[in-house]
Amino acid sequence: MWRDNWVTFVLLVLLGLLQYRLWFGKNSVPDYLALKQEVQQQSQQNDNLAQRNNLLKADISDLKIGLESIEERARNELGLIKQGETFYRILPAEN
Template identity: 50%
Template sequence: MLRWVALVLIVLLIALQMKLWHGNGGVREVETLRAAVKKQGEDNDKLQQRNQALGADVDDLKHGEQAVEARARAELGLIKPGETFYQVVEKPGANQVPAPAASTGAH
């Protein structure tokens, strides 16, 4: 009789361990959810920083005349009366670095 009780308890223990490790809501699922929550928290922090930067830009545009002027100059080509606009156009290939000259001659 005692042997049967011990056997039933061992089988029950094994079944509970299987459910704990592999069942719905088990250890693996909890670890996966923890990793997902951590990643989402990091994403939220990045987005919050971006939102703060955009909020600062909006505040500058609402209250700062210089920010509006700078953006109008950069994006719309604003030129004030009396100013002269100069556009510098580089020649094609001007960005390339010249190749070093080959050395010729005996020592």
């Protein structure tokens, strides 16, 4: 009789230790959920960076291929105009 109770007690203690380790120990369920969220954030950041890289690759390819993109950049970023063109600046009306 005592032997049956002893085995049950030992098994319950082992079950308790395993449950403690599952919920509060190293690599527990909360750690897993935190890492899962961190991986999701990193994946989102990687997707954003990949999209940015694709846009930069497209810009590089445009710059290598044609002069039109170089001219567009010079006009927009540097404010340059072609020879013989007239520059008009339209200002908003003052109140």
